[in-house]
Amino acid sequence: xxxxxxxxxxxxxxxxxxxxxxxxxxxxxxxxxxGLKPEIAASLFSNDYSExxxxxxxxxxxxxxx
Numbered sequence: 001x002x003x004x005x006x007x008x009x010x011x012x013x014x015x016x017x018x019x020x021x022x023x024x025x026x027x028x029x030x031x032x033x034x035g036l037k038p039e040i041a042a043s044l045f046s047n048d049y050s051e052x053x054x055x056x057x058x059x060x061x062x063x064x065x066x
Contacts, residue, residue, distance in 0.1 A: 001024065003020055003024075004017065004020045004021055004024065007020055
C-alpha cells in the first residue's frame, strides 16, 4: 500500500499507479483464496457430505437473506 502512495506522491504515470493497485488487489485476493483452499477441499472430499445437507444449507441461507 505504501508503494501506491509513493507513486501518487511522486507523480508517477497513471498506468503505473493502476498497475500497482491491480497487483496489490490480486495479491490480497490470492492470499484469501489460498487460506480457503484447505477448508473447501476438505468439504468437497469428506465422506460425510450429502447433497441433502447442502440443499438444506442453501435453502436456509436463502431464507436468511430475505
